[in-house]
Amino acid sequence: DAGVIQSPRHEVTEMGQEVTLRCKPISGHNSLFWYRQTMMRGLELLIYFNNNVPIDDSGMPEDRFSAKMPNASFSTLKIQPSEPRDSAVYFCASSLTSGLTNEQFFGPGTRLTVL
């Protein structure tokens, strides 16, 4: 299994530009999580989906952030317009909720730099 796949691995963009981060969960997993790593808050949950349905987006910082999961094998996190304070590492994780526990498997992350 390839594990959770994220792209791009690194993104450098200018303030005001639209940024789209992509995630492919582990095949068969039915929950998908978007996290952001910051110095101030550690690993911060932004939004999560179960069976492609958004469950809780209360962690999304503001309306500039949006996420979709059009099917079981793909999710996007979009920032429009981007700002320098959005610079962080964004992780996607997936899990199988019918398993013994809710162990989450993390992707390699996307390092976003907004200039």
Place this chain on the structure above:
Amino acid sequence: ILNVEQSPQSLHVQEGDSTNFTCSFPSSNFYALHWYRWETAKSPEALFVMTLNGDEKKKGRISATLNTKEGYSYLYIKGSQPEDSATYLCAFDRGSTLGRLYFGRGTQLTVWP
């Protein structure tokens, strides 16, 4: 709001020292407690999943204990090595059918040679 606290926030030890740190979580609605190891510039990787009160897990020089009644877990590293340097995260699992975990902020361990 569900609080998962980890202490200390950071720890610096010499190679060969043994060390331990704590994860505190609610004692109600407990289903499982996860420990993750997170190396710099990498993604968190699962170390242990613990489900039973009194549970003890071991992987090499790293071990963990669990007390669900008082709501804490200890992670121990015996004879720390520089390659143990990482952030150690714990996550509280309420057994949600939706999969949500509640992560602590981690303990950042640095082992000096």
